[in-house]
Amino acid sequence: MSPTNRTVVVTGIGATTPLGGDAASTWDAMLAGRSGVSRLEQEWAAELPVQIAAQIAVEPGEILPRPQARKLDRSAQFALIAAKEAWADAGFTAKAGEDQSVNPDRLGAVIASGIGGVTTLLDQYDVLREKGVRRVSPHTVPMLMPNSPAANVGIELGARAGVHTPVSACASGAEAIGYAIEMIRTGRADVVVAGGTEAAIHPLPIVAFGNMMAMSKNNDDPEGASRPYDSGRDGFVLGEGAGVIVLESEEHAKARGARVYAEAIGQGISADAHHITQPEPSGNGIAQALQNLLDSTDLKPAEIVHVNAHATSTPQGDVAEVKALRKVFGDDVDHMAVSATKSMTGHLLGGAGGIESVASILALVNRTAPPTINVTELDPEVNADVVVGEPRQLPEGRIAALNDSFGFGGHNVVLAFRTI
Numbered sequence: 001m002s003p004t005n006r007t008v009v010v011t012g013i014g015a016t017t018p019l020g021g022d023a024a025s026t027w028d029a030m031l032a033g034r035s036g037v038s039r040l041e042q043e044w045a046a047e048l049p050v051q052i053a054a055q056i057a058v059e060p061g062e063i064l065p066r067p068q069a070r071k072l073d074r075s076a077q078f079a080l081i082a083a084k085e086a087w088a089d090a091g092f093t094a095k096a097g098e099d100q101s102v103n104p105d106r107l108g109a110v111i112a113s114g115i116g117g118v119t120t121l122l123d124q125y126d127v128l129r130e131k132g133v134r135r136v137s138p139h140t141v142p143m144l145m146p147n148s149p150a151a152n153v154g155i156e157l158g159a160r161a162g163v164h165t166p167v168s169a170c171a172s173g174a175e176a177i178g179y180a181i182e183m184i185r186t187g188r189a190d191v192v193v194a195g196g197t198e199a200a201i202h203p204l205p206i207v208a209f210g211n212m213m214a215m216s217k218n219n220d221d222p223e224g225a226s227r228p229y230d231s232g233r234d235g236f237v238l239g240e241g242a243g244v245i246v247l248e249s250e251e252h253a254k255a256r257g258a259r260v261y262a263e264a265i266g267q268g269i270s271a272d273a274h275h276i277t278q279p280e281p282s283g284n285g286i287a288q289a290l291q292n293l294l295d296s297t298d299l300k301p302a303e304i305v306h307v308n309a310h311a312t313s314t315p316q317g318d319v320a321e322v323k324a325l326r327k328v329f330g331d332d333v334d335h336m337a338v339s340a341t342k343s344m345t346g347h348l349l350g351g352a353g354g355i356e357s358v359a360s361i362l363a364l365v366n367r368t369a370p371p372t373i374n375v376t377e378l379d380p381e382v383n384a385d386v387v388v389g390e391p392r393q394l395p396e397g398r399i400a401a402l403n404d405s406f407g408f409g410g411h412n413v414v415l416a417f418r419t420i
Contacts, residue, residue: 078351177245311340
Protein backbone atom coordinates (compact mmCIF):
# COMPACT_ATOMS: atom_id res chain seq x y z
CA MET A 1 0.00 0.00 0.00
CA SER A 2 1.47 3.38 -0.99
CA PRO A 3 2.05 6.06 1.67
CA THR A 4 -0.61 8.27 0.11
CA ASN A 5 -3.57 6.00 0.85
CA ARG A 6 -2.73 4.40 4.19
CA THR A 7 -5.72 3.54 6.34
CA VAL A 8 -5.90 5.67 9.51
CA VAL A 9 -7.42 4.34 12.72
CA VAL A 10 -8.26 5.71 16.16
CA THR A 11 -6.50 3.90 19.01
CA GLY A 12 -6.94 6.29 21.96
CA ILE A 13 -9.38 8.88 23.28
CA GLY A 14 -9.20 11.47 26.04
CA ALA A 15 -11.29 14.37 27.28
CA THR A 16 -11.88 16.83 30.07
CA THR A 17 -15.18 18.65 29.75
CA PRO A 18 -18.06 20.30 31.61
CA LEU A 19 -19.57 16.81 31.91
CA GLY A 20 -16.61 14.92 33.34
CA GLY A 21 -12.88 14.80 33.98
CA ASP A 22 -12.26 12.07 31.40
CA ALA A 23 -13.78 10.53 28.29
CA ALA A 24 -15.72 7.81 30.11
CA SER A 25 -17.48 10.12 32.55
CA THR A 26 -18.21 12.61 29.77
CA TRP A 27 -19.80 9.88 27.65
CA ASP A 28 -21.87 8.55 30.55
CA ALA A 29 -23.19 12.05 31.23
CA MET A 30 -24.09 12.50 27.55
CA LEU A 31 -26.07 9.28 27.49
CA ALA A 32 -27.84 10.38 30.68
CA GLY A 33 -28.79 13.70 29.03
CA ARG A 34 -27.06 15.71 31.74
CA SER A 35 -26.36 19.42 31.28
CA GLY A 36 -22.94 20.82 32.19
CA VAL A 37 -24.18 24.41 32.19
CA SER A 38 -24.41 26.32 35.46
CA ARG A 39 -24.62 29.85 36.78
CA LEU A 40 -21.30 31.67 37.12
CA GLU A 41 -20.65 32.29 40.80
CA GLN A 42 -17.53 34.41 40.31
CA GLU A 43 -17.81 37.97 41.59
CA TRP A 44 -17.00 39.42 38.19
CA ALA A 45 -20.05 37.74 36.62
CA ALA A 46 -22.64 39.51 38.78
CA GLU A 47 -23.10 42.50 36.45
CA LEU A 48 -22.71 40.71 33.11
CA PRO A 49 -25.67 40.29 30.75
CA VAL A 50 -24.68 36.62 30.37
CA GLN A 51 -24.14 34.89 33.71
CA ILE A 52 -24.03 31.23 32.65
CA ALA A 53 -21.40 28.94 31.16
CA ALA A 54 -20.44 25.28 30.89
CA GLN A 55 -17.51 25.18 33.29
CA ILE A 56 -15.04 22.33 33.53
CA ALA A 57 -16.20 19.45 35.75
CA VAL A 58 -12.79 18.69 37.27
CA GLU A 59 -10.32 21.52 37.78
CA PRO A 60 -6.93 20.81 36.17
CA GLY A 61 -5.17 21.65 39.45
CA GLU A 62 -6.65 18.43 40.82
CA ILE A 63 -4.89 16.40 38.13
CA LEU A 64 -1.69 18.13 37.02
CA PRO A 65 1.31 18.68 39.32
CA ARG A 66 1.18 22.22 40.67
CA PRO A 67 4.65 23.27 39.33
CA GLN A 68 3.59 22.22 35.84
CA ALA A 69 0.10 23.71 36.00
CA ARG A 70 1.25 27.16 37.09
CA LYS A 71 3.31 27.54 33.90
CA LEU A 72 0.42 26.68 31.61
CA ASP A 73 -2.66 28.58 30.49
CA ARG A 74 -5.91 26.71 31.19
CA SER A 75 -6.21 25.84 27.50
CA ALA A 76 -2.86 24.03 27.63
CA GLN A 77 -3.76 22.40 30.95
CA PHE A 78 -6.93 20.95 29.43
CA ALA A 79 -5.07 19.77 26.33
CA LEU A 80 -2.37 18.07 28.35
CA ILE A 81 -4.87 16.23 30.54
CA ALA A 82 -6.87 14.98 27.54
CA ALA A 83 -3.74 14.07 25.57
CA LYS A 84 -2.23 12.08 28.43
CA GLU A 85 -5.47 10.16 28.85
CA ALA A 86 -5.66 9.42 25.11
CA TRP A 87 -1.98 8.38 25.04
CA ALA A 88 -2.42 5.93 27.90
CA ASP A 89 -5.71 4.70 26.42
CA ALA A 90 -3.87 3.89 23.19
CA GLY A 91 -1.61 1.58 25.18
CA PHE A 92 1.54 3.68 25.31
CA THR A 93 3.32 3.46 28.64
CA ALA A 94 5.86 6.28 28.31
CA LYS A 95 6.85 9.10 25.98
CA ALA A 96 7.99 8.24 22.46
CA GLY A 97 11.43 6.68 22.43
CA GLU A 98 11.14 5.48 26.00
CA ASP A 99 8.16 3.44 24.83
CA GLN A 100 9.84 1.42 22.08
CA SER A 101 6.57 0.85 20.21
CA VAL A 102 6.65 4.39 18.77
CA ASN A 103 9.51 6.28 17.16
CA PRO A 104 9.57 9.96 18.23
CA ASP A 105 10.54 10.95 14.68
CA ARG A 106 7.31 9.34 13.47
CA LEU A 107 5.05 10.89 16.13
CA GLY A 108 3.19 14.17 15.57
CA ALA A 109 0.91 16.40 17.62
CA VAL A 110 -1.83 18.65 16.23
CA ILE A 111 -3.73 20.48 18.96
CA ALA A 112 -5.93 23.41 17.98
CA SER A 113 -7.45 26.33 19.83
CA GLY A 114 -9.76 28.99 18.49
CA ILE A 115 -8.65 31.71 20.90
CA GLY A 116 -5.59 30.34 22.70
CA GLY A 117 -4.32 31.77 25.96
CA VAL A 118 -6.83 34.60 26.20
CA THR A 119 -7.29 34.31 29.97
CA THR A 120 -3.53 34.58 30.52
CA LEU A 121 -3.32 37.61 28.24
CA LEU A 122 -6.16 39.46 29.92
CA ASP A 123 -5.19 38.49 33.47
CA GLN A 124 -1.57 39.50 33.01
CA TYR A 125 -2.59 42.83 31.51
CA ASP A 126 -4.60 43.43 34.69
CA VAL A 127 -1.49 42.57 36.72
CA LEU A 128 0.56 45.05 34.68
CA ARG A 129 -1.95 47.87 35.24
CA GLU A 130 -2.65 47.16 38.89
CA LYS A 131 0.67 45.87 40.25
CA GLY A 132 3.36 47.08 37.86
CA VAL A 133 5.87 45.67 35.43
CA ARG A 134 7.84 43.56 37.91
CA ARG A 135 4.78 41.44 38.76
CA VAL A 136 4.05 40.26 35.21
CA SER A 137 4.85 36.55 34.95
CA PRO A 138 7.91 35.62 32.87
CA HIS A 139 5.85 32.68 31.61
CA THR A 140 3.26 34.99 30.01
CA VAL A 141 4.32 34.68 26.38
CA PRO A 142 4.69 30.87 26.27
CA MET A 143 1.38 30.64 28.13
CA LEU A 144 -0.65 32.89 25.82
CA MET A 145 0.70 31.55 22.49
CA PRO A 146 -2.04 29.74 20.53
CA ASN A 147 0.46 26.96 19.82
CA SER A 148 1.21 26.47 23.53
CA PRO A 149 -1.18 23.52 23.99
CA ALA A 150 0.26 21.69 20.98
CA ALA A 151 3.83 22.48 21.97
CA ASN A 152 3.36 21.27 25.53
CA VAL A 153 1.68 18.06 24.38
CA GLY A 154 4.51 17.52 21.90
CA ILE A 155 7.12 18.01 24.61
CA GLU A 156 5.28 15.78 27.08
CA LEU A 157 4.96 12.90 24.61
CA GLY A 158 8.19 13.40 22.66
CA ALA A 159 6.61 14.21 19.28
CA ARG A 160 9.25 15.12 16.67
CA ALA A 161 7.45 14.51 13.37
CA GLY A 162 5.79 17.92 13.63
CA VAL A 163 3.70 19.92 16.08
CA HIS A 164 0.94 22.05 14.58
CA THR A 165 -1.85 24.42 15.64
CA PRO A 166 -4.67 25.11 13.17
CA VAL A 167 -6.64 28.21 14.14
CA SER A 168 -10.00 28.42 12.39
CA ALA A 169 -12.37 29.59 15.13
CA CYS A 170 -14.91 26.93 16.13
CA ALA A 171 -13.72 24.56 13.37
CA SER A 172 -10.19 24.45 14.80
CA GLY A 173 -10.41 21.15 16.67
CA ALA A 174 -11.89 19.31 13.70
CA GLU A 175 -9.33 20.84 11.36
CA ALA A 176 -6.58 19.58 13.68
CA ILE A 177 -7.87 16.03 13.43
CA GLY A 178 -8.22 16.33 9.66
CA TYR A 179 -4.64 17.60 9.42
CA ALA A 180 -3.47 14.68 11.55
CA ILE A 181 -5.23 12.18 9.29
CA GLU A 182 -3.36 13.63 6.31
CA MET A 183 -0.02 13.52 8.18
CA ILE A 184 -0.44 9.77 8.53
CA ARG A 185 -2.02 9.14 5.13
CA THR A 186 0.81 10.92 3.30
CA GLY A 187 3.55 9.18 5.26
CA ARG A 188 4.79 12.07 7.42
CA ALA A 189 3.97 10.23 10.64
CA ASP A 190 2.83 6.85 11.95
CA VAL A 191 1.06 8.20 15.05
CA VAL A 192 -0.47 11.65 15.67
CA VAL A 193 -2.10 12.98 18.83
CA ALA A 194 -4.79 15.42 17.72
CA GLY A 195 -7.74 17.44 18.97
CA GLY A 196 -8.83 20.80 20.30
CA THR A 197 -8.93 22.80 23.50
CA GLU A 198 -10.41 26.07 24.77
CA ALA A 199 -10.52 28.08 27.98
CA ALA A 200 -12.27 31.39 27.39
CA ILE A 201 -14.66 31.75 30.33
CA HIS A 202 -13.63 35.30 31.20
CA PRO A 203 -15.57 38.59 31.35
CA LEU A 204 -14.28 40.04 28.08
CA PRO A 205 -15.09 37.10 25.75
CA ILE A 206 -18.45 36.62 27.46
CA VAL A 207 -19.39 40.31 27.10
CA ALA A 208 -18.10 40.43 23.52
CA PHE A 209 -20.06 37.37 22.42
CA GLY A 210 -23.09 38.63 24.32
CA ASN A 211 -22.99 42.06 22.72
CA MET A 212 -22.99 40.50 19.25
CA MET A 213 -26.16 38.62 20.24
CA ALA A 214 -24.52 35.22 19.78
CA MET A 215 -25.01 33.87 23.31
CA SER A 216 -28.07 32.80 25.27
CA LYS A 217 -29.04 35.18 28.06
CA ASN A 218 -31.30 32.64 29.75
CA ASN A 219 -29.64 33.19 33.14
CA ASP A 220 -32.66 31.92 35.07
CA ASP A 221 -32.46 28.44 33.55
CA PRO A 222 -28.78 27.57 32.97
CA GLU A 223 -29.33 23.86 32.32
CA GLY A 224 -32.04 24.62 29.75
CA ALA A 225 -30.23 27.48 28.00
CA SER A 226 -28.42 25.51 25.29
CA ARG A 227 -31.27 24.24 23.12
CA PRO A 228 -30.16 23.36 19.57
CA TYR A 229 -33.00 22.93 17.07
CA ASP A 230 -35.62 24.18 19.52
CA SER A 231 -37.91 26.94 18.23
CA GLY A 232 -37.06 29.04 21.28
CA ARG A 233 -33.25 28.87 20.98
CA ASP A 234 -31.52 32.20 21.49
CA GLY A 235 -27.79 31.55 21.16
CA PHE A 236 -24.97 29.33 22.37
CA VAL A 237 -23.59 28.79 25.87
CA LEU A 238 -19.82 29.11 26.25
CA GLY A 239 -18.03 25.95 27.39
CA GLU A 240 -14.45 24.98 28.20
CA GLY A 241 -12.36 21.83 28.02
CA ALA A 242 -10.54 19.60 25.55
CA GLY A 243 -10.98 16.47 23.47
CA VAL A 244 -8.00 14.57 22.04
CA ILE A 245 -7.64 11.35 20.06
CA VAL A 246 -4.68 9.19 19.04
CA LEU A 247 -4.61 8.48 15.31
CA GLU A 248 -2.39 5.80 13.87
CA SER A 249 -1.71 4.05 10.59
CA GLU A 250 -3.46 0.71 10.51
CA GLU A 251 -0.14 -1.07 9.89
CA HIS A 252 1.49 0.54 12.90
CA ALA A 253 -1.47 -0.23 15.15
CA LYS A 254 -1.54 -3.87 14.06
CA ALA A 255 2.21 -4.25 14.50
CA ARG A 256 2.01 -3.31 18.16
CA GLY A 257 -1.26 -5.12 18.82
CA ALA A 258 -3.24 -1.99 19.59
CA ARG A 259 -6.98 -1.95 20.27
CA VAL A 260 -8.74 -0.01 17.49
CA TYR A 261 -11.87 2.07 18.10
CA ALA A 262 -12.70 3.06 14.55
CA GLU A 263 -11.35 4.06 11.17
CA ALA A 264 -10.77 7.77 10.61
CA ILE A 265 -12.00 7.92 7.03
CA GLY A 266 -11.09 11.51 6.20
CA GLN A 267 -12.23 15.10 6.05
CA GLY A 268 -14.08 17.55 3.88
CA ILE A 269 -13.13 21.24 4.03
CA SER A 270 -14.58 24.38 2.47
CA ALA A 271 -15.14 28.07 3.18
CA ASP A 272 -18.32 30.14 2.86
CA ALA A 273 -16.66 33.38 1.67
CA HIS A 274 -19.84 35.04 2.91
CA HIS A 275 -19.57 36.85 6.27
CA ILE A 276 -17.13 37.00 9.16
CA THR A 277 -19.65 35.77 11.73
CA GLN A 278 -22.83 34.67 9.94
CA PRO A 279 -23.17 31.32 8.13
CA GLU A 280 -24.13 31.29 4.48
CA PRO A 281 -27.90 30.84 4.95
CA SER A 282 -28.51 28.32 2.17
CA GLY A 283 -25.87 25.95 3.55
CA ASN A 284 -23.94 25.88 0.25
CA GLY A 285 -20.52 26.17 1.88
CA ILE A 286 -21.25 23.37 4.33
CA ALA A 287 -22.66 21.28 1.50
CA GLN A 288 -19.40 21.71 -0.41
CA ALA A 289 -17.43 20.40 2.58
CA LEU A 290 -19.73 17.37 2.74
CA GLN A 291 -19.34 16.77 -0.99
CA ASN A 292 -15.57 17.13 -0.75
CA LEU A 293 -15.57 14.43 1.93
CA LEU A 294 -17.49 12.05 -0.32
CA ASP A 295 -15.31 12.84 -3.35
CA SER A 296 -12.02 12.26 -1.50
CA THR A 297 -12.93 9.03 0.34
CA ASP A 298 -14.71 5.73 -0.23
CA LEU A 299 -17.49 6.71 2.19
CA LYS A 300 -20.99 5.84 0.97
CA PRO A 301 -24.03 7.89 2.11
CA ALA A 302 -25.85 4.67 3.02
CA GLU A 303 -23.13 3.91 5.62
CA ILE A 304 -23.75 7.16 7.52
CA VAL A 305 -26.19 6.47 10.34
CA HIS A 306 -25.17 9.19 12.79
CA VAL A 307 -24.26 12.88 12.68
CA ASN A 308 -22.77 14.73 15.62
CA ALA A 309 -23.93 18.12 14.42
CA HIS A 310 -22.26 21.47 14.96
CA ALA A 311 -25.67 22.83 16.09
CA THR A 312 -24.65 25.54 18.54
CA SER A 313 -28.21 26.70 19.36
CA THR A 314 -28.13 29.80 17.15
CA PRO A 315 -31.19 30.55 15.01
CA GLN A 316 -29.35 30.72 11.66
CA GLY A 317 -26.57 28.17 12.08
CA ASP A 318 -28.69 25.22 13.14
CA VAL A 319 -30.92 25.49 10.07
CA ALA A 320 -28.11 26.07 7.56
CA GLU A 321 -26.43 22.83 8.62
CA VAL A 322 -29.60 20.78 8.12
CA LYS A 323 -30.15 22.38 4.71
CA ALA A 324 -26.63 21.34 3.72
CA LEU A 325 -27.20 17.75 4.79
CA ARG A 326 -30.35 17.65 2.66
CA LYS A 327 -28.57 19.20 -0.35
CA VAL A 328 -25.91 16.50 -0.38
CA PHE A 329 -27.64 13.40 0.98
CA GLY A 330 -31.29 13.96 0.09
CA ASP A 331 -33.56 11.29 1.54
CA ASP A 332 -30.56 9.45 3.03
CA VAL A 333 -30.70 12.04 5.83
CA ASP A 334 -33.84 10.28 7.06
CA HIS A 335 -31.78 7.33 8.37
CA MET A 336 -29.15 9.53 10.05
CA ALA A 337 -29.62 9.97 13.80
CA VAL A 338 -28.63 13.60 14.46
CA SER A 339 -27.28 14.54 17.90
CA ALA A 340 -26.42 18.03 19.12
CA THR A 341 -24.19 17.37 22.12
CA LYS A 342 -23.57 21.10 22.66
CA SER A 343 -26.98 21.03 24.34
CA MET A 344 -25.07 19.39 27.23
CA THR A 345 -21.44 20.55 26.94
CA GLY A 346 -22.06 24.08 25.76
CA HIS A 347 -19.90 25.33 22.90
CA LEU A 348 -16.19 24.66 23.44
CA LEU A 349 -15.24 26.84 20.42
CA GLY A 350 -11.86 25.49 19.21
CA GLY A 351 -12.27 22.49 21.49
CA ALA A 352 -15.64 21.48 20.04
CA GLY A 353 -14.30 19.35 17.18
CA GLY A 354 -12.11 17.45 19.61
CA ILE A 355 -14.72 16.47 22.17
CA GLU A 356 -17.36 15.89 19.50
CA SER A 357 -15.02 13.55 17.63
CA VAL A 358 -14.62 11.61 20.86
CA ALA A 359 -18.42 11.47 21.13
CA SER A 360 -18.79 10.39 17.48
CA ILE A 361 -16.28 7.57 17.93
CA LEU A 362 -17.93 6.36 21.14
CA ALA A 363 -21.31 6.48 19.43
CA LEU A 364 -19.99 4.02 16.83
CA VAL A 365 -18.24 1.80 19.36
CA ASN A 366 -21.33 1.60 21.56
CA ARG A 367 -23.77 1.81 18.63
CA THR A 368 -25.64 4.49 20.51
CA ALA A 369 -26.38 8.09 19.52
CA PRO A 370 -26.54 10.49 22.50
CA PRO A 371 -29.65 12.63 22.92
CA THR A 372 -30.16 16.31 22.21
CA ILE A 373 -31.62 17.82 25.36
CA ASN A 374 -33.83 20.88 25.89
CA VAL A 375 -35.88 20.43 22.73
CA THR A 376 -39.46 21.16 23.72
CA GLU A 377 -40.64 22.31 20.28
CA LEU A 378 -38.61 21.26 17.25
CA ASP A 379 -38.06 24.08 14.76
CA PRO A 380 -40.17 23.19 11.69
CA GLU A 381 -37.24 24.17 9.45
CA VAL A 382 -35.12 21.41 11.01
CA ASN A 383 -35.94 18.66 8.53
CA ALA A 384 -33.87 15.89 10.13
CA ASP A 385 -34.17 12.96 12.54
CA VAL A 386 -32.96 14.68 15.71
CA VAL A 387 -32.33 12.33 18.64
CA VAL A 388 -34.46 13.88 21.37
CA GLY A 389 -34.98 12.80 24.96
CA GLU A 390 -33.34 9.37 25.06
CA PRO A 391 -30.24 7.84 23.44
CA ARG A 392 -30.85 6.07 20.14
CA GLN A 393 -29.61 2.57 19.27
CA LEU A 394 -27.61 2.52 16.04
CA PRO A 395 -27.79 -0.41 13.58
CA GLU A 396 -25.43 -3.36 13.37
CA GLY A 397 -23.01 -3.85 10.50
CA ARG A 398 -20.45 -1.46 9.06
CA ILE A 399 -21.62 2.03 9.94
CA ALA A 400 -20.18 5.54 9.84
CA ALA A 401 -20.63 8.82 11.69
CA LEU A 402 -20.00 12.43 10.73
CA ASN A 403 -18.74 15.19 12.99
CA ASP A 404 -19.53 18.67 11.65
CA SER A 405 -17.66 21.80 12.76
CA PHE A 406 -18.01 25.35 11.47
CA GLY A 407 -16.42 28.60 12.58
CA PHE A 408 -16.47 32.37 12.36
CA GLY A 409 -14.86 33.36 9.08
CA GLY A 410 -16.85 30.72 7.20
CA HIS A 411 -14.65 27.72 8.00
CA ASN A 412 -16.35 24.38 7.35
CA VAL A 413 -14.84 21.03 8.37
CA VAL A 414 -16.54 17.63 8.28
CA LEU A 415 -14.88 14.52 9.70
CA ALA A 416 -15.96 10.94 9.09
CA PHE A 417 -15.36 7.84 11.24
CA ARG A 418 -16.36 4.24 10.53
CA THR A 419 -16.56 0.96 12.43
CA ILE A 420 -13.82 -1.56 11.68
